[in-house]
Amino acid sequence: MHFLKRYLPIAGLLVIVIGVQLLASATDTAYYLTQLTMAAYYSLLIIGLCVLMGYTGQISLGHAGFFAIGGYLSASLTTYDFSAHSNTAILQFMDKAGMLMQRQSLYGEALLNVHPWPACIIAIAVAVIIAFVLGIPVLKLRGHYLAMATLGFGIIIYRIGLAAEFFGEADGISEVPPFNLLPGLSVNGDFAARVQNYYIAWGLLLFGLALLLNLIHSRVGRALRSIHGSEAAAEAIGVNTARFKLYTFVISAAFAAVAGSFLTHYNGGIGPSEASVMKSVRYVAIVAVGGMANLWGALLMGIVLNFMSLRGMFGTYDDAVFGVILILIMLFAPQGILSVKIKHFFATKKESPELGTID
């Protein structure tokens, strides 16, 4: 019974997703699907961050960094010409394992690249390893040390992207090849593949959402909520709080890396702005708007706000808008915008504030 309760809303969302596609195609407004596809990938990162922030009470200001690791590694491994290194042991091994592919550059030169599948897996693995290395010492401490550490990490990744020739410096990486997931199913930005890619992105997002909903309703999810409630009490019943926070951080980093990898193949490239700290702040702001421990709220706000931003509705004030949103939410609706009750705006009598936990 309770499985039905959990999966029915996902099925409902799927119906809406299909409806939007049919409507857009029927009304000749299929260009909206491009931004909805991109917004879905960003939202994949955001629901991962939501579990970290809402259920363990930790803040990461480095998720754009994990996104960039996913994107940049996928992009560089699938575009950098490895033919000069083809005699090295590691490339010979990868060749034997079928992890390399030959293709031609725009100018007809033969290129030796890593296939997108292993590139994507390497990218996720690197993000996971870095998250572990970053998280092991930091998450043993109480308080918001993770925010500080990830802020530093995010700046480093941004600077590496800007400075490293391998990552295209300020220009970033372009000409990223399509990601053939399965025969006939490919992540790329061709107009012909727009509808297909819309469904790939949303399929991935809904799958990720189902995983996280399962997680928070499991034994582990209960333990995560207990950490947020009272770390001392969680420890007293045997919850290894440091380990649970660490694993959640690693999972959210993996979600960000997957999103970065797929979106980079979809866009055909990635630039250093994807790694900037302002992007990380934006993700934190969106989770806060959605209501920290509210996956559905985070998902909704991830779609709406990213869609608006990608449509250019915030103009050149894009980053400023997200900064303002963060401030307003913290001041007026720290439980998220969905917690604001419309009737409060019309209430004539001042209601007594909600009482605390002790009667």
Next chain:
Amino acid sequence: MLELKAVHKYFGGLHAVNEVSFKVETGAIKAVIGPNGAGKTTIFNLIAGVLEPSSGSIAFKGLETKGAKPHRIASLGMSRTFQNIKLFHGMSALENVMLGRHIRSRAGFLAGMFNLPHTWKEEKSIRDKSMELLELLEIERYADVEATSLAFGQQRAVEMARALATEPDLLLLDEPAAGLNIYETAEVGRLIGRIRDMGITVLLVEHDMSLVMDISDEIVVLSFGEKIAEDKPEAIQRNPEVIRIYLGEDEEAAA
């Protein structure tokens, strides 16, 4: 079950616990009493691993616990309640107790994310066992009520159920009668007796003299961080030093 040997704890210049040694025998109910600031809760936190002793040793089931994290000690079979109740907000009474089953269940991150079938049975047994404990404490009708919105006495009961859900060998109760009226206190006394009958060793810190004298097998008296007496309740009641420094102002009540 538990043995403290020459335990010291300093907070900066403050000598909060001074050379305290005592044993808790398996199956016993032992109480630690003392005036405010005597170091009772500090001793509890040292035993539970929240604080580390400055010197001396604490052995639980023969194992030295120095340096072990609280969750590690909990998983060895020690459970506790808190003086200022620490229930998890935003969760029902039942869910709070279900959390007590954490160390008695296994499902991890991947099993949870993929909702693997073998976890379903485990979830059901967690739920059933937790419900049994709510029934034992006669609060099963509040199972689905948010735990932190319950009345004080019921919150204590939920916390006790949560501690019992870990199936401890040693249960630490930090002032289980604080804030309760005399009827509720008597109820707690009977409950602690039943917990001992389940084979669980109990160590409690308590202010309420009547409760301690009624149920304890042995009592340790602390004053300013030092152990000044350790004996059976009747002997403690007659101990002149205890009466002087701890019960002095309230002699009749204790006698």
